[in-house]
Every structure is written in structure tokens, then in C-alpha cells.
Amino acid sequence: MSKKDNIFGIYPVLEAIKSDTEIDKVYIQKDSDNDKLAAIISELENKQVTINHVPVEKLNRLTNGNHQGVVAITSPISFVALEEIVEKSLESKNVPLFLVLDQISDVRNFGAIIRTAECTGVDAIIIQKKGGAPVSGDTVKTSAGAIFNMPICKVNHIKDAIYYLQGSGIKTVAATEKTEKDIYNTSFNEPLALVMGSEGKGVSTSVLKIVDEQAALPLLGEINSLNVSVACGAFLYEVVRQRAK
Structure with missing residues (x-):
């Protein structure tokens, strides 16, 4: 998985979810106490996007920056009905x-x-x-x-x-x-x-x-x-x- 396919951080991911960005999967930090992650989870459930709760080490491997407990994997294609x-x-x-x-x-x-x-x-x-x-x-x-x-x-x-x-x-x-x-x-x-x-x-x-x-x-x-x-x-x-x- 290439880091260039990733969007990370609470506000960037929220904006991506609300826009037309094709998101394939989202990784959420397991056992995080960040209340703002709940808003992301709610948005994802409404859009039927796959959520994976993972250890922070997994998120660290996916990014080079401050992920704030969330990483979204974007899709390189658009899906058809x-x-x-x-x-x-x-x-x-x-x-x-x-x-x-x-x-x-x-x-x-x-x-x-x-x-x-x-x-x-x-x-x-x-x-x-x-x-x-x-x-x-x-x-x-x-x-x-x-x-x-x-x-x-x-x-x-x-x-x-x-x-x-x-x-x-x-x-x-x-x-x-x-x-x-x-x-x-x-x-x-x-x-x-x-x-x-x-x-x-x-x-x-x-x-x-x-x-x-x-x-x-x-x-x-x-x-x-x-x-x-x-x-x-x-x-x-x-x-x-x-x-x-």
C-alpha cells in the first residue's frame, strides 16, 4: 500500500468523506480516547465504508505525519452502479x-x-x-x-x-x-x-x-x-x- 494513496488526520479525512473522494477503507486507532473520531465513524457508517480498528503501530506504518488516529485509503478508480x-x-x-x-x-x-x-x-x-x-x-x-x-x-x-x-x-x-x-x-x-x-x-x-x-x-x-x-x-x-x- 503506497503512502500516496492515504489521507490522514481528523479534519482532512472528514472533508474527504463529505466530498466526492472515492474512499475504499479507513483505519481507526484501536482504544483511542479522541472523541472526534466518533464523528468520522458515524459518517463512514452512513456511507457503508469499511472501518478497521487497528493498533497505532499500523497507522504509523501507513503515514509519515501526524495521523491523529485515522488514515483513509483512497481508491484510484471510480466505481459503477x-x-x-x-x-x-x-x-x-x-x-x-x-x-x-x-x-x-x-x-x-x-x-x-x-x-x-x-x-x-x-x-x-x-x-x-x-x-x-x-x-x-x-x-x-x-x-x-x-x-x-x-x-x-x-x-x-x-x-x-x-x-x-x-x-x-x-x-x-x-x-x-x-x-x-x-x-x-x-x-x-x-x-x-x-x-x-x-x-x-x-x-x-x-x-x-x-x-x-x-x-x-x-x-x-x-x-x-x-x-x-x-x-x-x-x-x-x-x-x-x-x-x-
């Missing part, structure tokens, strides 16, 4: 492709996924406002700049986004090892949203219950899982392969 990009994609393409990331937390995985998504024709990536990897300078670097060509939607809840996609006629398929059906016996030739889960837990149980289908990659070795960015690449290129026929 889910409804807007879905409607646009359905109008312009017969079989649009969306990628839903359910709590991907590692910025390197996130950047690698964005890069692969751009290369495979994904129309938009959908992430949750809270709990995921930040959209920061590190994301730009690991995506090799692909993030500037990839619409990204931030939603309050992944489940609500999936319901919206389904209501728009888009099939939702979750990548999970908890099914016996593999990707080579799954059709990806209709409007599609592929759901990838977090590094540790995979797609959450509540999301698995509502998707239209589940699909797995065959694993022939002793290890029972793949890195999520590698698995995502395999899924996306199977979509490309099927649609190229």
Missing part, C-alpha cells in the same frame, strides 16, 4: 459475463483476478463494500493496470447482488469444491455471473444456497484446493473455450 452496468451489458451483448468476488481479501489475488478478467472479456467485477481487499495502488500494480479497463461495482451485500443478477436473467454459478459437478459439465453459454469465494473459506454457505448452479475444478493431486486467482483463471478460460465454439 450495478444496475447501470448490467443493463448496459445486456443491451450490448448476447451473453455478458460478470464476476462476483465473495470476500477476496488478498490484494495480490484481487489484482491477478482483475488482470485475468480483463483478458477474458468480463463485463464487470462485483465486490462487497465491507470485508474485501482494498482497491488501492497495490491493486493497480498487481493488475498490471487492467483495473482501469474493468468496471467494478461495490455493493452492500453480495446476496442482494446475486438476486438482482438472477432477476435480470443472468445465471449464477459458484466455484466450489463442495459439489461433484465439474466445470466441463457445466454450461457457460448463457448470460453468466461466476462467483468466486475467499481464500480461506471459499464461497460462503449463504451464497451457495441461492446460486443457480455450483461447479468444481477437478483436482488430481494430494492438495484439495487451488489459489483463488488460479482457480478463477481456469473457470474464466473454460467460459472462453465454450463460447468460442
Whole structure:
């Protein structure tokens, strides 16, 4: 995370929140007795911005100045509305492709996924406002700049986004090892949203219950899982392969 992506200090952060600055995540000093931080927390909760309560040592590493107990991480991109990009994609393409990331937390995985998504024709990536990897300078670097060509939607809840996609006629398929059906016996030739889960837990149980289908990659070795960015690449290129026929 680059220091140039940061805004720090109580009043600068408050002004950034109230302006049109795209803020991805805010770090608040844990156990601080500064009453003014409460005003920031209130503003952030109203705007559904992720808040992380961290030790002061974390804030010291993020800044070169007097952070006053708060550091905001700005986003290098502007986000798009889910409804807007879905409607646009359905109008312009017969079989649009969306990628839903359910709590991907590692910025390197996130950047690698964005890069692969751009290369495979994904129309938009959908992430949750809270709990995921930040959209920061590190994301730009690991995506090799692909993030500037990839619409990204931030939603309050992944489940609500999936319901919206389904209501728009888009099939939702979750990548999970908890099914016996593999990707080579799954059709990806209709409007599609592929759901990838977090590094540790995979797609959450509540999301698995509502998707239209589940699909797995065959694993022939002793290890029972793949890195999520590698698995995502395999899924996306199977979509490309099927649609190229």
C-alpha cells in the first residue's frame, strides 16, 4: 500500500468523506480516547465504508505525519452502479459475463483476478463494500493496470447482488469444491455471473444456497484446493473455450 494513496488526520479525512473522494477503507486507532473520531465513524457508517480498528503501530506504518488516529485509503478508480452496468451489458451483448468476488481479501489475488478478467472479456467485477481487499495502488500494480479497463461495482451485500443478477436473467454459478459437478459439465453459454469465494473459506454457505448452479475444478493431486486467482483463471478460460465454439 503506497503512502500516496492515504489521507490522514481528523479534519482532512472528514472533508474527504463529505466530498466526492472515492474512499475504499479507513483505519481507526484501536482504544483511542479522541472523541472526534466518533464523528468520522458515524459518517463512514452512513456511507457503508469499511472501518478497521487497528493498533497505532499500523497507522504509523501507513503515514509519515501526524495521523491523529485515522488514515483513509483512497481508491484510484471510480466505481459503477450495478444496475447501470448490467443493463448496459445486456443491451450490448448476447451473453455478458460478470464476476462476483465473495470476500477476496488478498490484494495480490484481487489484482491477478482483475488482470485475468480483463483478458477474458468480463463485463464487470462485483465486490462487497465491507470485508474485501482494498482497491488501492497495490491493486493497480498487481493488475498490471487492467483495473482501469474493468468496471467494478461495490455493493452492500453480495446476496442482494446475486438476486438482482438472477432477476435480470443472468445465471449464477459458484466455484466450489463442495459439489461433484465439474466445470466441463457445466454450461457457460448463457448470460453468466461466476462467483468466486475467499481464500480461506471459499464461497460462503449463504451464497451457495441461492446460486443457480455450483461447479468444481477437478483436482488430481494430494492438495484439495487451488489459489483463488488460479482457480478463477481456469473457470474464466473454460467460459472462453465454450463460447468460442
